Amino acid sequence: MEKIEEMLKGDLMNRTISLGIKVIMCVCVIVGCYCGLGGRTVERPSKATISIGQFLEPRDMKEDFDFLLKTICEVHPSTNTLGQNKDLVADVYEQIKNPMSIADFYFQISKIFSLFHDGHTRINATMFHGERILNVPIYWTNDYMMITENTTQFNKGDIIHRIAGFDKDAILQYLRDIVPSENDNWVKAVGTKIILRESVLKHLTGQDAQDVDFEIERNGKLALVKVPYTPMDQADLRLLNYSSPYKQIIDSYQIDKDYSYGIYKLDEFILNEDFERRTRDFFMNVIDQGVSNIILDVRDNVGGDSRCIDEILKYTNINGYNNFGSITRNSEQLHEQRGIASAEPYTYHNSIFQKNYNHKFNKLFDGKIIVFVSKLTFSSANWLGTIIQDNKLGTIIGEPTGNSPTSYGDPLYFTLPVSKMRFQVSHKKWLRPVTINEQMDALYPDIILYPSMSDIVNHRDVHLDYVKSTISRLSDSP
Known part of the structure; x- marks a missing residue:
């Protein structure tokens, strides 16, 4: 001191x-x-x-x-x-x-x-040992919160008007103070999990209750449902991990020759042998079957290793692309964790043209590229959509994302000395390739489409349906 x-x-x-x-x-x-x-x-x-x-x-x-x-x-x-x-x-x-x-x-x-x-930049939001949770599968659409699966107390499609007496606007305002974010899309995407935690609801309401009131609308009628807390080891994790309406639609990838598209479900960016194998298999199948369009689906991808983007694009006939620039804050902590040292407080890197190392392949995909995004698209998954959009390499379809393209990132990791809670702090500011758009709080798709309640209840993929209805127009565009 x-x-x-x-x-x-x-x-x-x-x-x-x-x-x-x-x-x-x-x-x-x-x-x-x-x-x-x-x-x-x-x-x-x-x-x-x-x-x-x-x-x-x-x-x-x-x-x-x-x-x-x-x-x-x-x-x-x-x-x-x-x-x-x-x-x-x-x-x-x-x-x-x-x-x-x-x-x-x-x-x-x-x-x-x-x-x-x-x-x-955030404190670790994992549950505390001994904390209970509400076993309720919630999805926050653009307009309201709803139930996504049938349970013993809820029907799929129930609209949630209030939780513990708080409406969606009050809940959103509360979550903004505990969910670090660049936009409300991310608050909604992760908030449906956080608001179910016992500690969070106790903090919100100021009450230590054994159950929580849900005011819902079902078939046009209002109803009150009391939901008891459930020990974490008894919770249905399948329901609680249902973070979006797109989770179970496609397994890895599929090819539709009738509509001439291949869709690759990319739920995480972890660069390993399995990712390399799946990516290679997807593109070889697409090329061998003469498919004209590929869809890179990152709607449930919260990021990971940005080198996965290079691994994907190397199978295309793209010569290269303008990549992100960066501002790095140098520190002793950066030196300790990454071995990077500099006498200067900051290191600056402008956006540069990155050559696409596709010369080693005899067959390359030369059709149209489409990227599906949602409010859960974050970090390096957001990079993929931004690189495609800023370099005019394809079409972005879906919802505005949960991450600003120009944003802080690449965090260092720490633990508080006494409480042992973990936290992370960004040490870089990433700069999107086209700086004229750098003030945008999200990646905004070229075609914005929100799923309706009917789409979610019936597991209908509004984005894929749109592509199938317009695939010839997308294929014929210059």
């Missing part, structure tokens, strides 16, 4: 502020410089070690919060966010002067992460 006060000499020391605010003023004003305390990367604990019943003392929370703020200060590319919100930071310091549960501490520090509007 002496080192922090040492940096606050001069005008800042003349202000009458609490020790907690002194820490923050260091973080906010001495930004861009190293605070001199360094970050610590702690080994990740088992999830089971963090119990929902655990209580923290003020000194322990302060140690965690000091560490969190210094880490964000030294790692994140945004250097003024904390300074612009010092009143909120001061309020957190005030709140943690009294003992509180680890869940309540989690919600206090979640407010800090949400300030950055950065879906890659």
Whole structure:
């Protein structure tokens, strides 16, 4: 702490502020410089070690919060966010002067992460050991929340008007404070899981209840359903993991010669031998069968390894494409975790033309490229759609995505020293290839289509149906 006060000499020391605010003023004003305390990367604990019943003392929370703020200060590319919100930071310091549960501490520090509007900078949102959940399969459409599967208490297609007395607008406003994001699409995409957690509903309502009221509409009539909490080991994970209406539509890939398309379901970007094999098999089948259109479906893909994009595009006749630029915040933590060191505070890389290494293949796909996206499309999956759109390599169809193309990312990983909660902080700002669109909060498809309730209930793929109805027009376009 002496080192922090040492940096606050001069005008800042003349202000009458609490020790907690002194820490923050260091973080906010001495930004861009190293605070001199360094970050610590702690080994990740088992999830089971963090119990929902655990209580923290003020000194322990302060140690965690000091560490969190210094880490964000030294790692994140945004250097003024904390300074612009010092009143909120001061309020957190005030709140943690009294003992509180680890869940309540989690919600206090979640407010800090949400300030950055950065879906890659966040506290770990996994459930605490011993926490219960509502066993309810929910999907948040563009207009409302609905039930996606039949259960003992709900029918598929039930519209949810209120949960625990809160309507969808109030729930959305609440989730914005605990789900770091660039847009509401991502809040809705992941919020339907988060709002089912016991700790979250207790924090929202201020009540410690054994069940939760759902006000629903079924066949035009209103009804009240009381849903009890379920221990996590008894929950139906198949229902709870049903994150979108597109999850079970296609398995890996399929080819339709009648409509001359091949659709490749890419639910994750993990570059390994299996991904390479599936990608090669997809393109060889498409090429051998003379298919004119490919659909790259990343509607359920929250990202991963961006090199998967190169692996996909190398089977096409594209010569190359303009890739993302970046601004890297250099830090001791970056050096510790990645082995990257620089005397400069930032490293800049402009968008460059990346050659497509497809020369090793005798057969290449030379037809039309279509990319399906949704609100769950995030990170490197969002990159795929952005590269295709910005380079005019194909057509994007679906919903606005959950991630801004120009956004922070490539996080470093940390653990709070006392509570052991894990968190991550972006150390780069990615710059989309076409900078004229860099202020957009999402990748907006060329053709925006939202699934209706009927589409979801009947497992109808509105995006694929659209392509099949217009495939000849897409194939004939220049």
